[in-house]
Amino acid sequence: MFGIWGHDKAAEITYYGLHALQHRGQEGAGIVISNGRTLQIHKDEGLLNDVFNRSHFQELKGRASVGNIHYVTNGNGGVENIQPHLFHSQTGSMALAHIGNIMNRDELRGQLESEGSIFQSETDTELLAHLIKKNGQKINEQSITNALQQLVGAYAFVILTEEKMYVALDPHGIRPLSIGKLHDAIVVSSETCAFDIIGATYEREVRPGELLIISRDGMKSTRFALREQRRLCAMEYVYFSRPDSDLNEVNVHTARKRMGIELAKEAPVDADVVTGVPDSSISAAIGYAEQCGLPYEMGLIKNRYVGRTFIQPTQELREQGVKMKLSPVRGIVEGKRVVMIDDSIIRGTTSMRIVRMLKEAGAKEVHVRIASPPAKNPCFYGIDMSTREELIAANRTVEEIANLICADSLAFLTPEGMEKAIVQQTTLNQGVCQACFTGQYPVKKNRK
Amino acid sequence: MFGIWGHDKAAEITYYGLHALQHRGQEGAGIVISNGRTLQIHKDEGLLNDVFNRSHFQELKGRASVGNIHYVTNGNGGVENIQPHLFHSQTGSMALAHIGNIMNRDELRGQLESEGSIFQSETDTELLAHLIKKNGQKINEQSITNALQQLVGAYAFVILTEEKMYVALDPHGIRPLSIGKLHDAIVVSSETCAFDIIGATYEREVRPGELLIISRDGMKSTRFALREQRRLCAMEYVYFSRPDSDLNEVNVHTARKRMGIELAKEAPVDADVVTGVPDSSISAAIGYAEQCGLPYEMGLIKNRYVGRTFIQPTQELREQGVKMKLSPVRGIVEGKRVVMIDDSIIRGTTSMRIVRMLKEAGAKEVHVRIASPPAKNPCFYGIDMSTREELIAANRTVEEIANLICADSLAFLTPEGMEKAIVQQTTLNQGVCQACFTGQYPVKKNRK
């Protein structure tokens, strides 16, 4: 999610900003722009580069813009679910973009429907739009505040009208959202890497429970919920964000490297080389190797050109050994005791495949070290993890998992080690949400 | 607009049916299908062939389907305006497709918005959906009847739910809508040419003010408005429909040919050959030639391959004589006195270009005969004609127009001649809407 207020090239800047966020989803993208009088939209399924071409930017003219990258979860495919959503009324228009998950969606929607509302998508943005317009209210600070106060969940919203941009973050700050400046323009982004790509400077994080109103009069901060301790999603550090982003002022690469260091302290192993699963586990692998004094090597290579139009090998060819995304580097692992660092284990199938791949390439031993705790619980806050039944760690001991993935040994980082690696780096009042590891959910559905 | 109920290949049949209706719009297409439990949709911008490929039909499985071809008027471009529209609620879904125009749209919408409704498109289908769901009502015969009774305008609707298909036509029958049978399945279509392409047989017209409810129990007919005299849009006969369609049981080619015959009676001319502007004026030209005893010739050829990806010639090349869609046939018109039959004159620019083209190709005289009366009034019922300011006939005499388009003579069919050509062919209780010619509007905005 990316927004900008007050720049002549607002749509282009949004395009470049979204480029930096492309790793967060590949299923669709959209941009809405305001020229002060009307809102215009373009969105479609596909990568940003498929959705936009030069001609779109000859039409999307204005000084305020909001864009989004679509990340499909739970079968929410289809162009009608791609954000931003644009709503029209005789008194003005409103575009909404959103990341996260509203937990009391069904109750709110049932109530709205019984009062006559109709829905065209499954999105939380459409839900919020209805809540704002309920009873025919105007779109303003008051109606948005009222609407936000009815939501339970983890979310970040950007709302664009002809004249204002509203930015909101859930009361626990579970989803990330940062504010930057680009000359006189104000920018918001899910990750700071989007600031770097456009040459903007970081200002601060949006605060938990904060509602920002950005307009010709500048940026005004209000609060729609009591301030609680920030509990940013740990998975953002583990694998979701880009290593060059800072989340709550902690650099992601650095956090990952420190997770690797903590992991090495907690679970060292006698081995010859350390390797990481590209791309998200490289930082942890470097940290692990540094701490252990073992050489870090590129034992696994990712095939950069396996895109969506790649023709998947048939079962027959896969059985004959045709690989796809990852290849082991025989020259590095042959005859070696290898420590393979991965960022997490969800279902375990990928880990199993990689261990086998390394052994087929000649690795004598493969010791798996996971730079996060065992994921045992589902996420209700918008990260697409498996259901509890599919989580390999949900009902198994570490030994059982090691067995299943054919590793010579296996160890996970502890929640304490993760806390140490992330939280101790920042001066903000911050914890992290480790609910998927610990089962301690900061927000409960029936909170009230 | 096309719908089918009760066929195993409902989506494919809808695809072929829409093919026959492609001439009604080229900007988008969509199909919704019901499998009895859920509704599925696919729609996009472009020609039918661009929007659908074989893989879509592996997913669109069910026995009831509604589809639409998108015809852009008044800047209602954008995928969000393409029909059918699909709405979800916790008690069931509903797809709507529509042709025509609701005249009290703004009042109805303003009232809905003041009660909290929000809109994502400019379509009348979204408006009807809100009217049906107002106050949280169920989607059934009662709520649909109530909603239809609030509409003022010219329209045809098909509504598909998981379990039923509803079909409605405005109280004056201004827009066309026919019912057919394909084995045990019931089909509805804006034009009967869609029945022919799929091998269905024509049953009857939907009656003005009729609401049909089609379900497992068969087809039930109800009435939501008093029956008035049918007033089908004359422009459907003049140029909008395909010549192989029957509208209100009058074949379009035959009606056009008779318009040509009437025109020849009213405005004969001493000439050598008769030619028509392809494709829609060919029938009238044949009739005119037959009546006059003059040879009908192909004096103008349409370039079939000028599609949307055609590179338009620059102004410079156009001035050098590069033509695009139409070419005159020198061998036919050279040295001849040519009668050029066209179906209508709207802005007059095309007519002017064709007259010049024929003269450059050697025509000695060009006599223009228009197989409809002068169009002087805007259409409020869904045909995209120009505003009054742009209508060349609005404030000009026939001589002035002849002068403007450089014709050696010009004549129009009279409203009486048109009435004779169309209405006298049918046994149905039928008049035609000639409002754009005569200014006598059958439906007024403030009817009530």
Add this chain to the structure above:
Amino acid sequence: MFGIWGHDKAAEITYYGLHALQHRGQEGAGIVISNGRTLQIHKDEGLLNDVFNRSHFQELKGRASVGNIHYVTNGNGGVENIQPHLFHSQTGSMALAHIGNIMNRDELRGQLESEGSIFQSETDTELLAHLIKKNGQKINEQSITNALQQLVGAYAFVILTEEKMYVALDPHGIRPLSIGKLHDAIVVSSETCAFDIIGATYEREVRPGELLIISRDGMKSTRFALREQRRLCAMEYVYFSRPDSDLNEVNVHTARKRMGIELAKEAPVDADVVTGVPDSSISAAIGYAEQCGLPYEMGLIKNRYVGRTFIQPTQELREQGVKMKLSPVRGIVEGKRVVMIDDSIIRGTTSMRIVRMLKEAGAKEVHVRIASPPAKNPCFYGIDMSTREELIAANRTVEEIANLICADSLAFLTPEGMEKAIVQQTTLNQGVCQACFTGQYPVKKNRK
């Protein structure tokens, strides 16, 4: 095939010219341009509109150009067979485009190969290029004349070098090729309809056995073969060319209409309406109707939107009556005795389908009249007709064919009628090649 010499927008003009020739093939297109120093090419598979976009014309700059439309015969698909072909040598380049067929291809090629030539395509253009360059000769009037004199067949060639354009037609003029002027530029085209679309004026036909050399010094005419009577392919008149083209100064529509008139004289029938199979049989149907005094009606409609991306109905749906390209007009044929005019019968399957379609739509009788003689012999001159085994007329009487296609009666135009309809219209020394009808081949393979 289209070429232009001496125009600043040579590539664009070629593009528009090829547009007028698109009906001659849909499988590929290419354009080569000379800027006086180098030749540039762009070609690909697909319709002209698929192959070229605006950006290509920003690169194809020059004042001389040759283009071609690819017509697949005998499995010569693949981009390597699309013309023009471009050949490079250290002393200059040469592009060749061609229509027709070289009958002694195999002998010439075998001889060239035994001398070390290698081939990358199956095209006659590549063969001619080798013949020209044989023994390392320069590309000039002499080497081209020598090469042409070795060819046996029916052909038209355009050769473009950096500095000259060469145009050649086979000694019998079996394939069509016309010369026009566009201001100071010289244009050549397979059909004159390309002149009309670009605003060029017709000058004359290329003569049988003529070699034109066009350069900065103007156009020079030489002769590489004895002049024989022109024998233009009758099939060009029957269905291959566009009705607005003039071939050997005879308008195609007019020739077709006269074939219809002759056919009506030879084989009248007592009926109610005359209809033609669109598009190529419409002219003959008009002529037939005029001569008989019967009304001409549009009893069959072609679906304009069945393109290459159209999803063909499955066998199951076809059996259920789903039609594709052609629909009968029930309102016109129901209860009528119909004369159905077609331009030719090759395999008979289409005719059979149309007769059945008309009867299913209610026609009481269907009398088939074919505006050309029975096609009994294969074409060796470049028209893709069936082999003798597949030609329905090859071994059958007219009655047997009538039976096979379920027609109530059937008659063909006689060769004499066709001769009368075409040849008597022109002052050129012209016959037509009717070899496919009569078996009298003007060029034999072993001529020498």
Add this chain to the structure above:
Amino acid sequence: MFGIWGHDKAAEITYYGLHALQHRGQEGAGIVISNGRTLQIHKDEGLLNDVFNRSHFQELKGRASVGNIHYVTNGNGGVENIQPHLFHSQTGSMALAHIGNIMNRDELRGQLESEGSIFQSETDTELLAHLIKKNGQKINEQSITNALQQLVGAYAFVILTEEKMYVALDPHGIRPLSIGKLHDAIVVSSETCAFDIIGATYEREVRPGELLIISRDGMKSTRFALREQRRLCAMEYVYFSRPDSDLNEVNVHTARKRMGIELAKEAPVDADVVTGVPDSSISAAIGYAEQCGLPYEMGLIKNRYVGRTFIQPTQELREQGVKMKLSPVRGIVEGKRVVMIDDSIIRGTTSMRIVRMLKEAGAKEVHVRIASPPAKNPCFYGIDMSTREELIAANRTVEEIANLICADSLAFLTPEGMEKAIVQQTTLNQGVCQACFTGQYPVKKNRK
């Protein structure tokens, strides 16, 4: 370049093999397959995934296949230059694929042309095909050997006929080419990473001056040139090959890491962090860091989604700071003394941009270390380096270059260091070609 002999899925295997080689070129791809009787081809411009879709493999059936990835150098764009090339003759067909550069191309071609040969491309494959067929020879060991003996340069060829596959490597082994086995099938590939992706095992390198003939009778090795010391291109190790490939049995990642180690020994620096330019300089950076005892960090991140359809920022936006491919990681470099490892400096513009980027992101000092010697000389063997004029190191001292790129210090690896890093790892009789660094060219144009 990739070839396979003796596998039922030869075309698919070639597709996956070429995927592993996609980094060697992105401009086009092609595959030819032999089914024992005929050769079939598909090739086009674009990435492998753009060129091939599933339907192609339903047509490309056979047990032997050769494919190539197109790498554009010196404006050899256009589909006619994409390999393999396919040549037909009445006695059989031949497909050729090639990497490298023939130095006496112009002389050979001039001679061939003077004898009547014509060329359709600029490729060395077409040249070799002519040499083989010269004087109408058959395609066999003898004619291929004769042809190869006329070539001067650096090259690897795969030639496929209906019945045999021929594989040849230049007399100095400048270009890489390895042999592997996949069950009973023989595979050849420019890099061994293609063996890993398809599950093949490495057998041996093709020897300098070796011609392999692979047929139903197995693999036969012959020699067309005296064996000289192998002189594999150093640039293959420096940046061209994938890190998981082994070249002459030396792993590329390991070689690069050792270059980093040697560089650290030769040119250490007092700093805080070491970072590498992704992707090709990461290995050297890790080696440098390890040797120096400094932490290796990801100070630069590559945007994976900047593809060919990416809309490049305008000059105006670039000046405002919009970045494209690379972003610095502020959290890592801010306030630090950074060693930036790059694999090579060619024109110096990229280095300059990266140094500035790092400083803008807060780096206190930027010390550039290049893991190869200064590139001062053009490559005549097929690597697309700049001309001598553009090579920043051609006429400048190290200090001058450091100044130009704004580095606080700059050092290059010595040729001796590079030799040590690469050659000492292998037991093969191997040197490396360092001509671009040292000016000592192993092959001269006028060798004979």
